[in-house]
Amino acid sequence: MMEVGGNGGGLPVNNKQRAMIPNKGRGEFTRNPRKDSEGLSESPDLEFEYSDTDKWAAELSELYSYTEGPEFTLNRKCFEEEFRAHVSDRKWTELDAAQHRAHAMRLLDGLEVIAREKRLKVARAILYMAQGTFAECGSEAEVQHWMRYNIFLLLDVGTFSALVELLNMEIDNSAACSSAVRKPAISLADSTDLRVLLNIMYLMVETIQQDEPADKPEWKVIKETFRAELGSPLFNNEPISVMLFGMVTKFCSGHAPHFPMKKVLLLLWKSILFTLGGFEQLQNIKVRKREELGLPPLPEDSIRVIRSMRAASPPASASDLIEQQQKRARREHKALIKQDNLDAFNEKDPYKADDSREDEDDNDDNDNSIEAETFPLERDEVMPPPIPHPPSERVSFPKGLPWAPKVREKDIENFLESSRSKFIGYTLGSDTDTVVGLPRPIHESIKTLKLHKYVSIAEIQVAKEEEFQKTPLSGGEEDVEMCAIELLYQGILPSLPQYMIALLKILLAAAPTSKAKTDSINILADVLPEEMPTTVLQSMKLGVDVNRHKEIIVKAISAILLLLLKHFKLNHIYQFEYMAQHLVFANCIPLILKFFNQNIMSYITAKNSISVLDFPYCVVHELPELTAESLEAGDNNQFCWRNLFSCINLLRILNKLTKWKHSRTMMLVVFKSAPILKRALKVKQAMMQLYVLKLLKVQTKYLGRQWRKSNMKTMSAIYQKVRHRLNDDWAYGNDLDARPWDFQAEECALRANIERFNSRRYDKSHSNPDFLPVDNCLQSVLGQRVDLPEDFQMNYDLWLEREVFSKPISWEELLQ
Numbered sequence: 001m002m003e004v005g006g007n008g009g010g011l012p013v014n015n016k017q018r019a020m021i022p023n024k025g026r027g028e029f030t031r032n033p034r035k036d037s038e039g040l041s042e043s044p045d046l047e048f049e050y051s052d053t054d055k056w057a058a059e060l061s062e063l064y065s066y067t068e069g070p071e072f073t074l075n076r077k078c079f080e081e082e083f084r085a086h087v088s089d090r091k092w093t094e095l096d097a098a099q100h101r102a103h104a105m106r107l108l109d110g111l112e113v114i115a116r117e118k119r120l121k122v123a124r125a126i127l128y129m130a131q132g133t134f135a136e137c138g139s140e141a142e143v144q145h146w147m148r149y150n151i152f153l154l155l156d157v158g159t160f161s162a163l164v165e166l167l168n169m170e171i172d173n174s175a176a177c178s179s180a181v182r183k184p185a186i187s188l189a190d191s192t193d194l195r196v197l198l199n200i201m202y203l204m205v206e207t208i209q210q211d212e213p214a215d216k217p218e219w220k221v222i223k224e225t226f227r228a229e230l231g232s233p234l235f236n237n238e239p240i241s242v243m244l245f246g247m248v249t250k251f252c253s254g255h256a257p258h259f260p261m262k263k264v265l266l267l268l269w270k271s272i273l274f275t276l277g278g279f280e281q282l283q284n285i286k287v288r289k290r291e292e293l294g295l296p297p298l299p300e301d302s303i304r305v306i307r308s309m310r311a312a313s314p315p316a317s318a319s320d321l322i323e324q325q326q327k328r329a330r331r332e333h334k335a336l337i338k339q340d341n342l343d344a345f346n347e348k349d350p351y352k353a354d355d356s357r358e359d360e361d362d363n364d365d366n367d368n369s370i371e372a373e374t375f376p377l378e379r380d381e382v383m384p385p386p387i388p389h390p391p392s393e394r395v396s397f398p399k400g401l402p403w404a405p406k407v408r409e410k411d412i413e414n415f416l417e418s419s420r421s422k423f424i425g426y427t428l429g430s431d432t433d434t435v436v437g438l439p440r441p442i443h444e445s446i447k448t449l450k451l452h453k454y455v456s457i458a459e460i461q462v463a464k465e466e467e468f469q470k471t472p473l474s475g476g477e478e479d480v481e482m483c484a485i486e487l488l489y490q491g492i493l494p495s496l497p498q499y500m501i502a503l504l505k506i507l508l509a510a511a512p513t514s515k516a517k518t519d520s521i522n523i524l525a526d527v528l529p530e531e532m533p534t535t536v537l538q539s540m541k542l543g544v545d546v547n548r549h550k551e552i553i554v555k556a557i558s559a560i561l562l563l564l565l566k567h568f569k570l571n572h573i574y575q576f577e578y579m580a581q582h583l584v585f586a587n588c589i590p591l592i593l594k595f596f597n598q599n600i601m602s603y604i605t606a607k608n609s610i611s612v613l614d615f616p617y618c619v620v621h622e623l624p625e626l627t628a629e630s631l632e633a634g635d636n637n638q639f640c641w642r643n644l645f646s647c648i649n650l651l652r653i654l655n656k657l658t659k660w661k662h663s664r665t666m667m668l669v670v671f672k673s674a675p676i677l678k679r680a681l682k683v684k685q686a687m688m689q690l691y692v693l694k695l696l697k698v699q700t701k702y703l704g705r706q707w708r709k710s711n712m713k714t715m716s717a718i719y720q721k722v723r724h725r726l727n728d729d730w731a732y733g734n735d736l737d738a739r740p741w742d743f744q745a746e747e748c749a750l751r752a753n754i755e756r757f758n759s760r761r762y763d764k765s766h767s768n769p770d771f772l773p774v775d776n777c778l779q780s781v782l783g784q785r786v787d788l789p790e791d792f793q794m795n796y797d798l799w800l801e802r803e804v805f806s807k808p809i810s811w812e813e814l815l816q
């Protein structure tokens with residue numbers, strides 16, 4: 001198989017992109033660089049709005065690879081053959097609703113025929129309907145209108161259930177699996193039936209979940225019914241997501257290499273998103289749960305706060321630093337002191353372009369070699385007083401910090417323990433109310449801490465679980481709400497470790513930093529054509545297609561993992577911990593760091609798309625002749641939405657895995673994540689920078705004093721953008737948690753808690769016999785029928801003699 005792209009990371013580099021990539025591969029975005037007085041390169045702000053999904057048209061186009069283009073015409077041909085056989089020469093768009101419904105029912109009946117070829121033709125005709133009968137439409141908006149109409153019609157007549165049954169048949173098709181396993185090279189042709197079915201199902205889920213205010217009332221009812229059905233075990237006695245997870249593991253095990261994995265993952269993502277809800281719904285669920293538990297409302301709406309944030313300027317690159325050093329060496333000593341003085345006082349403004357203290361060396365050991373020299377406080381120089389500016393020139397600081405500070409109960413306890421030990425020489429355990437003998441400033445501190453105390457839903461859930469474990473008899477039955485996320489967890493619980501490993505295997509294969517290996521899984525089964533390209537243009541087109549295919553897979557997997565982690569955390573903290581722990585055991589942390597150990601600016605600005613071949617544009621417009629120049633030019637977008645979305649999702653997953661986990665935070669330090677994460681700050685997008693800064697904040701205290709001194713701009717950005725924990729010494733390294741770490745002990749303790757939770761709530765077959773109710777009534781015990789074996793009945797006389805008559809009975813002891 002031909003390797004596409006030759007820059008080691010799997011990304012095609014065209015001339016336009018090459019102009020943006022510096023020689024040293026540092027990750028700067030240097031098209032039309034604007035340099036300030038310090039010689040720092042300025043990247044443009046990325047006008048990116050994070051959401052559950054991209055625009056509807058973009059999500060539709062990503063379902064199809066460019067090699068599937070000829071199949072649009074084939075679908076149309078199959079539909080028209082069926083249509084003309086039963087209806088006159090009128091167009092589909094000219095028929096009334098009753099005729100539309102009658103034809104949809106006919107097509108549905110055709111799915112039940114035995115002949116595979118006939119069934120595939122009918123499936124293609126249904127797919128053409130789901131694609132909006134595009135031959136009769138004049139614009140993309142018209143295609144989308146008819147897509148919506150046709151899909152609600154297909155759902156109403158029961159098409160989705162029939163498709164699930166057919167999909168199950170294809171999954172269990174051992175002949176196709178064994179044929180694919182034996183083939184040396186798998187192509188699009190091996191997965192035709194599966195692709196057609198998955199295309200229809202994806203279009204149905206993706207279209208129905210779109211909110212349209214103009215929808216008819218009956219459509220809204222159909223939508224809610226479909227949402228409930230997708231999340232409940234109606235299909236094959238399990239939610240549809242569990243069946244798709246099964247396809248992922250079967251593919252990764254090597255038993256079904258022909259499965260079109262991109263389509264499976266996209267359908268899995270959209271099914272989870274539709275049934276469980278996106279980030280807005282998560283916020284609403286969180287607010288509702290806090291109300292039910294009697295907790296105070298959230299201090300702010302995190303989605304709104306993040307959207308209102310501005311990006312900080314990226315750190316300086318190594319080449320800029322060297323250039324700056326040379327310039328400074330030529331200056332007079334007086335000018336040097338003056339400039340250093342200005343630099344020091346500019347520390348107050350994190351929005352200003354970062355200065356030379358932000359070195360970008362990959363090696364932690366060299367991370368401060370240049371920067372330490374230029375830090376004025378390190379030298380024995382007298383710093384003159386700051387030059388006063390007139391009011392008009394003053395820097396306008398943001399009003400207040402974006403996040404309200406939070407304090408945990410444990411933080412208040414620790415603060416009181418240390419205060420009592422210091423001032424009165426004794427401790428009171430977890431008592432946070434007694435302040436006798438402590439000085440007044442400590443009273444004020446405790447009052448401030450309690451004012452910002454935040455109790456999470458997770459803490460309440462952990463406390464309740466401890467109570468259930470302590471008092472299994474008197475604790476009563478737990479009232480478990482059988483919502484969609486609970487049903488999904490019960491469905492994936494038996495095989496959750498295998499599902500996580502499978503998703504990470506595919507993510508590794510799709511990552512641009514992965515090298516092609518013989519033992520890695522082939523994720524290109526649903527993009528490679530039967531005949532490999534013979535011309536340069538075809539090779540370029542396939543190269544774009546393959547890279548686009550990988551990017552979409554990364555996007556789907558990152559979204560699936562993040563959605564599941566967030567929903568499990570709200571439903572029950574130990575469901576979240578179970579999934580998170582298996583991700584950690586499957587090396588998710590180093591995998592994500594490996595993903596970011598690339599030219600991240602190049603990845604985010606990659607042009608792996610050919611807009612004229614995207615659906616629905618390609619089916620309603622005359623296609624221009626493709627040339628090598630037009631393929632190289634790509635689109636005019638400033639960045640690639642899906643790649644930036646994937647990067648933010650992966651950073652959020654990394655934050656979820658490491659938050660409040662000392663041993664996992666130390667893994668970030670051990671894997672030398674600081675320089676990798678610092679390079680990611682070059683992307684001028686506020687949300688991405690926030691999650692990078694969060695990851696840097698948790699490990700700052702372990703990186704050493706020299707690192708902190710050399711990276712004051714990063715420290716300043718953390719201070720301004722990341723939420724504060726009032727008595728968290730993240731910047732100084734004298735925290736109580738700065739202790740030797742025992743990864744195994746921490747994870748084993750957590751695992752024991754998770755297993756107790758899963759066993760108590762879900763494993764009813766192995767309940768402790770000591771806790772089962774005992775029947776003490778003599779009549780009911782004697783009245784029970786006991787089946788005795790035949791040999792016992794035959795030898796009953798002997799048994800009576802041996803066990804009853806020949807044994808002396810001490811009646812006095814019995815009576816006592």
